[in-house]
Amino acid sequence: QVQLVESGGGLVQPGGSLRLSCAASGLIFSMYIMGWYRQAPGKQRELVATITSGRMPNYADSVKGRFTISRDNAKKTVYLQMNSLKPEDTAVYYCNAGTKALNYWGQGTQVTVSS
Numbered sequence: 001q002v003q004l005v006e007s008g009g010g011l012v013q014p015g016g017s018l019r020l021s022c023a024a025s026g027l028i029f030s031m032y033i034m035g036w037y038r039q040a041p042g043k044q045r046e047l048v049a050t051i052t053s054g055r056m057p058n059y060a061d062s063v064k065g066r067f068t069i070s071r072d073n074a075k076k077t078v079y080l081q082m083n084s085l086k087p088e089d090t091a092v093y094y095c096n097a098g099t100k101a102l103n104y105w106g107q108g109t110q111v112t113v114s115s
Contacts, residue, residue, distance in 0.1 A: 002026040002104045004095045009109030012085055016113070020080040022095030022106055033098050034071055034078040038091035038111075045094065049080065063089075085113045 008020040020036065035050035049059045049069040057069050068081040078095065090113050095106035 004106035006109040029076040
């Protein structure tokens with residue numbers, strides 16, 4: 001059974017930082033492109049960042065220069081370091097594991113940026 005468990009969300013002031021983690025189990029982690037997506041109230045889920053098994057990152061324009069995605073294949077964990085957070089970053093953040101044939105989601109973790 002595949003599980004993706006996110007952690008690290010919370011309330012932070014504008015300009016602050018958070019680090020999200022996603023621990024995977026039940027899959028061959030190194031075979032998957034790992035990603036972070038987010039969904040704000042009333043909006044569609046959107047891509048934040050992805051990282052290939054070879055650690056090639058890809059970012060949404062809205063987070064470039066502020067967020068960093070990384071992965072530890074030995075720990076089966078993907079991270080999202082979020083700096084210079086803005087109120088518009090407020091959303092539920094979801095971890096994703098995908099191949100051409102398979103796609104899995106975590107349960108999400110809330111990130112709220114507010115003073």
